[in-house]
Amino acid sequence: MTSPTVLPRPVTARTAPGEFLLDRATAITAPAPLATAAVWLQSALRPATGLPLPVTEEESGPGIVLTLRPELGAEAYRLESGPTGVRIEGGDPGGVLHGCQTLLQLLPPRIYRRARITDERWAVPGAVVEDAPHFRWRGVMLDVARHFLPKREVLRFIELMAMHRLNTLHLHLTDDQGWRVEILSRPRLTGTGGWRRTSQLGSTIDDLTEDRPHGGFYTQDDIREIVARAAEHGITVVPEIDVPGHSQAAVAAYPELGVTGEPVEVMTRWGVSPHVLNTEESTIDFFREVFDEVMALFPGTFIGVGGDECPKEQWRNDPRTRQLMAERGLADENALQAWFVARVAAHVAERGRRVFGWDEILEGELPPGAVVASWRGMTGAVTAARRGYDVVSCPDDQVYLDYRQSEHPDEPIPVSVPVTLEDAYAFDPVPAGLSGEQAARVLGGQANLWTEHVDTPRMVDYYAFPRLCAVAEALWCGPGRRDFDEFRTRLYGAHLPRLDAIGVEYRARTGPLPWQTRPGLVGAPATRAEREEHMNRRVAAIRT
Structure with a gap:
């Protein structure tokens, strides 16, 4: 048969x-x-x-x-x-x-x-x-900000998504380390923000650097092509412009967007930059124009605004920011972040779109129609659904494809906890403890592929496959009709030969091949207990 x-x-x-x-x-x-x-x-x-x-x-x-x-x-x-x-x-x-x-x-x-x-x-x-699919939102987030993925590779990735019945491509287009989409009214965003002079190698503060420039961006015609090709495959592209944190590339291009106004370069290290956007009305106006151009390129319902990992030190230490907070009646810097996201979200909503943001946006008031991407475990999914917001689940310990794939000593630059093929296959976007009405708020889920350590298309293949095959089946089938042993038989017996024919350089069952290792580059592995303690601290502000 x-x-x-x-x-x-x-x-x-x-x-x-x-x-x-x-x-x-x-x-x-x-x-x-x-x-x-x-x-x-x-x-x-x-x-x-x-x-x-x-x-x-x-x-x-x-x-x-x-x-x-x-x-x-x-x-x-x-x-x-x-x-x-x-x-x-x-x-x-x-x-x-x-x-x-x-x-x-x-x-x-x-x-x-x-x-x-x-x-x-x-x-x-x-x-x-x-x-028929079980979940409406079956997606993958592709981070092209940390390491740029050429257009031809994005188009190939779209074809691989369609092969696995995935229907949503979340493109992470901006971050501290690069700005990847052409904005005609603000050319320095790509002219300056689209490249960095060097890149960190590894995950620790003492790591080496690769002393060569890295960069690239998609022209507006490139974006139109990507969106059109995706639509031909039944895939919607959701753009993300990350504000008000993860914005050092934008501040490097336009220093007046920063809190200090002083020149900075595009970030060359991984992690989260302290250089956040200021909260002047002129900065809100700047990003209204940016989002207008983005919405003209991406016709889908959902527009990503990020809203995650925004350090508050610059705001806290800046007299002008404290003055603005007082004028606006904002109690603290968390309220200021929520104010910023709400202003952008209102503009997006006025254009008939819906805001899509990481679960940190739950730390403030959200506009009606906002969709929450729950990444810090499932706490955000539970909180959002109980508050009446739609949810896309993408918990880091189950579907972060940049996390190490096993305890194998040769896994390249091992990050956080292992996310194995079996872990990915067990993914259920609907957390326990929700009522039927609340569970209906979960649109589905997505895998997230961050690219700090994924610096070539070949390594995209290695980190994504075959775990993305497992996520795709989990989202298509739902929790009720899955059998991991039977899936594994189909995967290794019939499906990987298809990926071989396409030329996908997936991770072999036995572990990384010699050219997929990264000898000498230290990662940041963690135990499950360490990861749990870390996430508990981070989600304390949104627990119900």
């Missing part, structure tokens, strides 16, 4: 009699609303098969038929294959795309290679697959 090798695991899959052989007479039939899906499927099947696979609107003989069936529901699909062809019905275009991905997985793994293969028989086995 071929169909159980599909990943993520379908709701139901069974064999059916016969098979359908792809040949030169095979056509793809689709109505106009599914033309994009049909052309994508044609482009996916053509290279390895060498077949023309013309796209038509009129069915004529056995072939591949794509059609809409709205009663199936959002992103749901039904695939049936047999001697008369393949029929994929989707509740919406996204569902049809998921069905097309399943069709590819019913074929031999070499279907993913990009050159013609003449010694393969391209037959789709008889099968009936009925499927």
Whole structure:
């Protein structure tokens, strides 16, 4: 039986009699609303098969038929294959795309290679697959601020997300160490803020530095291309412009945004910079214009404002900031941070969008419609849901893909606690202890891939896969129909050969390969107890 090798695991899959052989007479039939899906499927099947696979609107003989069936529901699909062809019905275009991905997985793994293969028989086995996702938000955060990922690699990552039925790409575009999106009205954000003169190697204060510049940014045309390509794959891109902390790159470009007004450089070390934004009205106006350009590039509902890890020392020690706090009736610096985020959030909401921020935004008042990304464990998810806010769960100890993958001594630059394949597979975005109404506030979850120590596309592959395969199945299936041993059999027996065919340099089951290690670079490993103590301190302000 071929169909159980599909990943993520379908709701139901069974064999059916016969098979359908792809040949030169095979056509793809689709109505106009599914033309994009049909052309994508044609482009996916053509290279390895060498077949023309013309796209038509009129069915004529056995072939591949794509059609809409709205009663199936959002992103749901039904695939049936047999001697008369393949029929994929989707509740919406996204569902049809998921069905097309399943069709590819019913074929031999070499279907993913990009050159013609003449010694393969391209037959789709008889099968009936009925499927739908458990969670609405199935995502991954990609940090392109610490180490820039060229556009071609972002596009490749989007294709890998679609293969695994992930539907949300959260792009972390700005931080202390770099600004990665072109803002036409503020050219120095990328001209100055888009590169740094050197980079830290490792995780400790005494670590070495790589004495060469690092940088890069996406032009607005690049962003439009990324967003459009993602949409063709059923993926929404959520941008993040981090304020008022994690902003040293912006302050380096425009010193008047800082508290002191003094020049600083783009941060060359990892960690959190003390150089935060000031809270003048002119700074709010500056970022209103920035967010206007960002919202023009990203048409999705959600706009990330960060709101996390904002040091307060500069504000606390600055007479002008204390004066502004008094004028605004703000009790302390935490209230000032909440004021800043609320001002930006109100502007975003006025444009018909919804604010998406890290769970620190719970430390102040939130605008209606805000969505909280719970990263410091699940405390933020519980608190937000009980307060009536929507939640995306991304707890660090379960789905932070920059964390070390095992206790293996050769894991490159080991960070925090191990997040193993089994840990990732056990991820449940809905925390215990919520009522049914509160649990419904959990939109889903995402994995987060921070890139302080992920400095090349090859290392993106190593840190992301196969753990992202596990997260994808956890979010697609939900908690009720998972079996790790069965997943592992599918992963190693059938799915990794697909990734091999694509060229994904995932982490091997036995551990890192020699060229994936980083000898001599010290990480910052922690025990579970140490991590728990650290997070308990950090979330004290939002506990209910």
